[in-house]
Amino acid sequence: MGDDCALLRPNAGLDLALTTDMLVEGRHFAADAAPRSLGHKALAVNLSDLAAMGAAPRWALLAIGLPAVAEDWLAEFSAGLFALAERFGVELIGGDTTRSALRTISIVAIGEVPAGVALYRSGARAGDDVWVSGELGGAALALRRPDIAEAARRLHEPEPRVELGERLRGLAHAAIDVSDGLVGDLGHILERSRLAAVLDYARIPRAAAFAALGDTELERDCVLSGGDDYELLFTAAPDERPALQALSRELGLALTRIGTIEPGAPRLEVRDERGAPLAYRGGYDHFRGNA
């Protein structure tokens, strides 16, 4: 830093994957959000996007707008961001700091992926299994029950599935991260792949806190339609089940088969334990608001 631009030297034979997100106070985080968690999350959501394409994170740029000189806030924010960056070997190569009445964070993350093996939303095939990592619904639960610490951690300090993303190269056909919610993000895969899918609701892994709550409506809404979990949702041929089960054990990360990709126009059916269709709320669109 200190020059007009950052310079980087790409490695031969690798494609670069780039992603950008903007987080705005009052929209994506509360004015009193803990700055350290926010630094973590701001980078995490971008690393999650790289993971969903099978890219290994390498570099990041940060543009930040702050209401006034806020050294303590910025120090905490940076501590959270750098702790995550160091964990995955991500180098912060540039940035811009400016004033803004609303705190605004824009990050670009850049990763590398061998030419030709990136994962796309459009790669699903009829007959594929639908898989998801970890468990769902915790982040959405935290919005309604901020007192549940396990859920709050999922919302404020999500863990990007960086290793999993890299290891899915050559195994998965299509991938996306669960940022808008399971049905919304699977919908993106179905639209881009021009295929349908059936999910088995009972199989979907969910935050442990739901069992004690006993609120089946809330649970279903969080699990199917809640966003911000940043797990990886992917499709793979049934032949890959043993390889994916072995990968799950190796990474110490649950990988669960929750449904099937089917031929036909984009359409998603979620079935209960008796095979009956379950109603669900549509995904989340940042621009239109809740559907």
Next chain:
Amino acid sequence: MGDDCALLRPNAGLDLALTTDMLVEGRHFAADAAPRSLGHKALAVNLSDLAAMGAAPRWALLAIGLPAVAEDWLAEFSAGLFALAERFGVELIGGDTTRSALRTISIVAIGEVPAGVALYRSGARAGDDVWVSGELGGAALALRRPDIAEAARRLHEPEPRVELGERLRGLAHAAIDVSDGLVGDLGHILERSRLAAVLDYARIPRAAAFAALGDTELERDCVLSGGDDYELLFTAAPDERPALQALSRELGLALTRIGTIEPGAPRLEVRDERGAPLAYRGGYDHFRGNA
């Protein structure tokens, strides 16, 4: 677009230069700013940063926050941005659109430069000439006299010196773009190069409008300390004068020798026509406000 990330394949033997800027309503542009001009300027300031390093622009990513669905505004903004992008062969490869109470624009521009020939602020050498392209002070004048069309155009639709930046490779020793103001940006070169400089005030090229105004105080302040002109400020060995004069003719762009780099600790002296030191206002720092 449509996937989690944009993918690009770097060309072998080229380094990538990356730069990011954040523009916030009320700080960098007025709420009623013409969206087409803003689209132009948002990309222009980033292309200017690439030019200052000698990089050829290739790709851009846009993250934008808008108060509500604003299709007309976004269409105009995009028209301004894409017109400039097309002129320089820049491909928009990704983005993020979100809601924000204040319009906020964050752009990343990516350029290519052959390995080892990028221009740095730190490259100035004692004995170098100091050069500047085009003319200065117009953008700052527009802030005080928005009725002067020529000045307003400089402020709202600056022309990034893309071709000049590429052609300065191997000719210039150090370069920066004039975004904070002449003395502030030359100060960055001096600090990074650990050298001093003397400028000849009368030689500094300035917007034609000043001649008719006859306000020497205003003129001096705009020319020396006004920002946002996005001309290139660079240093080169005296041996390169013929090459730079030929380049000026070829590009149809004034390149003017305005001073000299001198040995010694970072310090800038601006001299009037009789060789006496002129007082000037320090540069502009986006975080501290006007110095």
